[in-house]
């Protein structure tokens with residue numbers, strides 16, 4: 465597949481990015497001091513009556529700041545507009561290569577020219593997909609060459625971030641509707657067989673022991689313990705933040721329920737941990753029974 | 764710094780830089796870089812970054828400072844070339860380390876690496892010219908070394 469955009473971008477190589485740019489401020493003590501404060505640079509050469517500018521400030525003197533770059537060419541603007549129009553809206557600097565030809569001193573007037581040296585083919589990085597653009601700026605101080613500044617940026621389309629998804633909804637049918645109705649009232653009901661009295665969970669139409677379809681319910685006391693658990697790492701599901709623990713809780717009544725273990729880190733869940741039933745509201749739409757580790761139950 | 768001890772392979776003492784939010788913002792503003800990703804966490808997130816991150820000019824300044832801290836105020840930076848890797852996010856710590864790769868008696872080429880909890884934030888080379896006395900001393904030493 466040919467990259468038609470690349471061909472259009474490539475045409476800008478060799479064109480001027482900035483022509484006869486003028487630094488907004490002459491080299492000055494204030495900006496030098498602010499820089500040194502930020503960098504924690506106590507070099508004596510940058511302070512006092514004969515202060516010189518830190519060479520690494522070379523690019524600073526050419527920065528457009530909030531009021532923008534006056535010296536930028538149409539070519540540079542077009543190149544970036546092309547990229548932004550194609551969805552490559554973000555920019556990050558990746559390389560900076562500076563050579564210093566003379567020491568800058570307060571009062572030096574800065575002028576510069578810049579050229580678009582290179583546009584890379586489309587690359588995919590951790591940040592997203594985009595193009596590397598290299599510009600070289602030749603900086604002058606009072607008209608004399610002061611240094612060169614080669615700068616590479618990645619102009620890229622940020623990777624889409626998945627919006628926070630809702631948790632899966634419980635599947636409610638005629639056989640378990642009564643269970644979810646009571647959960648909404650913060651009660652956890654266990655089915656009891658009308659034929660043999662065996663408790664069962666989850667809710668089913670008939671008894672696994674005697675086959676009877678008669679049943680009533682008993683309310684769980686809420687006490688239980690971790691019978692088993694797994695820690696989910698993969699695959700990730702948008703509504704969950706792995707790793708997380710899923711517990712198989714044995715209720716005091718003897719039946720088991722798959723649920724979340726809360727109040728404890730995923731790697732601190734242990735078999736036998738005492739837990740207590742509580743209810744949590746999900747996405748503001750429904751209630752879920754979860755189990756909180758009883759104080760003193762965790763290591 | 765004892766100039767007599769400088770040579771290829773000489774290691775610079777490491778510099779630990781706490782990457783505070785203040786450092787990131789102060790560095791961006793001092794370098795007149797008002798890109799939102801260096802001061803506005805919300806907009807940085809919209810651009811796919813977990814937080815604001817240090818701009819390249821600040822990294823460049825810190826690398827320059829690291830080298831001149833070692834060689835002294837008389838040393839002149841000739842070239843600083845850096846490549847960024849793992850971003851410097853607030854709350855992280857960057858440790859700069861360096862070693863002299865080549866030294867001709869006048870100019871030292873220093874390899875610098877800055878690591879944070881995510882990996883290499885910066886790798887680069889710095890060329891620095893040492894003040895006069897070192898040059899004289901090296902000129903005296905050189906014939907001997909060649910003999």
Ligand SMILES: [Zn+2]
Pocket residue numbers: 657658659660661662671672673674675676
């Ligand atoms: Zn039964």
